[in-house]
Amino acid sequence: MKLVRHLANLGYGSRKQVAWMFREGRVTDADGEVLYADDAVAHDDVRIDGEPLDPPPGMLAMLHKPVGCTCSNKDGGRLVHDLLPPRFRLRKPVLSTVGRLDRDTSGLLLLTDDGSLLHRIISPKAKLPKVYEAVLAEDLRGDEAALFASGTLLLESETVPLLPADLQVLESRRIRLTLHEGRYHQVRRMFAAVGNHVLALHRSRVGGLALDGLPEGQWRLLEPADRERLFSVADSVR
Incomplete structure (x- = not known):
């Protein structure tokens, strides 16, 4: 070229x-x-x-997404791409978010211009754990952990039960939830299904990757060692 x-x-x-x-x-x-x-x-x-030069094609980056930014150009307001160098919007292949975090969710967001890598990360076969921390509107009633781990919880308007998820109680209204799939607004809908409401939501980990002190609104390129760490958790349970 x-x-x-x-x-x-x-x-x-x-x-x-x-x-x-x-x-x-x-x-x-x-x-x-x-x-x-x-x-x-x-x-x-x-x-x-x-x-x-900026990174060549095949780049993978991590962004600490703040609340108030959206992952889609179709949504109004500030975009996650506004936090990156302006040139990144013009790259070919296009730099895309790996899945989405909604406007009111903060935390770890991956971006790549490698289509095959993107699909590998989001594929249900990968079963990469995603860890969220949430603040709830109401105290836990006590049976949520067992229900979420059962693999029987069915969200409204869906016909396939959720995969088992691990709930850790940090405080009466603060929890850590580990998911192995990524359905639309899943964490919020899970707590809605048990009569609660998520006030604040933050994703702290994807696979073996954590933010590791990356400041809110900042991004960094991921090196080969980071990519290995990303898949290390899923690989270790197979």
């Missing part, structure tokens, strides 16, 4: 705009030598205005 097309696919601009960057001498190698649009140079050796 020509360098001009590669940079355009990374979101640095249209091919015409990227071509002007070459003419202005803004694209160089790691040693500062000016590059040309048809040069064949490794991704890691290219600099724009002296800065390394």
Whole structure:
């Protein structure tokens, strides 16, 4: 692939705009030598205005999503993509969220431009555990943990019972819930089914990955070791 097309696919601009960057001498190698649009140079050796390129295709990132951001362009308000470099919206392949967290839920959100990786993560076969912490409107009645673990709970308007889920009581109205599937508004609907209401919801872990101190609203690239850790929990129970 020509360098001009590669940079355009990374979101640095249209091919015409990227071509002007070459003419202005803004694209160089790691040693500062000016590059040309048809040069064949490794991704890691290219600099724009002296800065390394954004991640190549196949990237996986973690974002600490704050309350108030949405994962869909169809929803109004602030988007999770607003927390990322603006160029990321123009990448080809498209950078997509791996599943969704609703506007009122905070926590760990994954993003990738690798379609096969995305489907591997969200596939029911993966059974990656997802850990949520919630604040409830009412005290627990006492039988929720057994019901959630039974694999018999049927949500309203659904015909397939939920997979067993693990409920840990932290305080009378604070819980930690581990799921092995990802149905629409699942945590909120589970507590609605037992007559309670979720006031605040936060996802702290997906698979073997946790936020590990990543500040709210910040993101970071995931390295190969992170990817291995992501699937390590599911692999260990097979």
